[in-house]
Amino acid sequence: MLSKIVRYCGIAVVIAGLASGGTALAAGENTLSETGNASMEMPVLTGTQWRSLDQESKIAFIWGVGHVVTIEEHVVQRHPELKRADFTAKLAEGLRGMPMNSIIQQVDSYYQANPLDNDWPVMRVIWREIVKPKLKTGIADAPLEQNVQPTSP
DSSP: OHHHHHHHHHHHHHHHHHHHHSOOOOTTOEEEOTTSOEEEOOOOOBHHHHHHSOHHHHHHHHHHHHHHHHHHHHHHHHOGGGOOOOHHHHHHHHHTTOOHHHHHHHHHHHHHHOGGGTTSBHHHHIIIIIIGGGOSSOGGGOOOOOOOOOOOO
């Protein structure tokens, strides 16, 4: 159990780090390390894998995401010059006060209602379905896209 928590926390840290750093490699893409050896990039957790996880593993993943956000907030408190409206800050804003089980339930419900989106990363679902609707501005305080309904002729 503890090894699962550590593993999923590590995955969450990498996902959040890639998302906030702006440089992400395609899942499964081979890269060369400094030693010249090929290594596999860590895959992104999608709905297909999410739906097969047990409840404890889902909690561990969300817990890991929460730790990344919390660590970032503590760093910014110590170094205010680092404060910016990046992905992690917006994630914190949109998830503030939400119980982990509520996040899990919403992600589960999304994939159940949208089985064609099972290839979507879990973080995309969390962002679009949970975080973004609660935000006034997006990353870097950019205006959020409005859902525009097509007009009929």
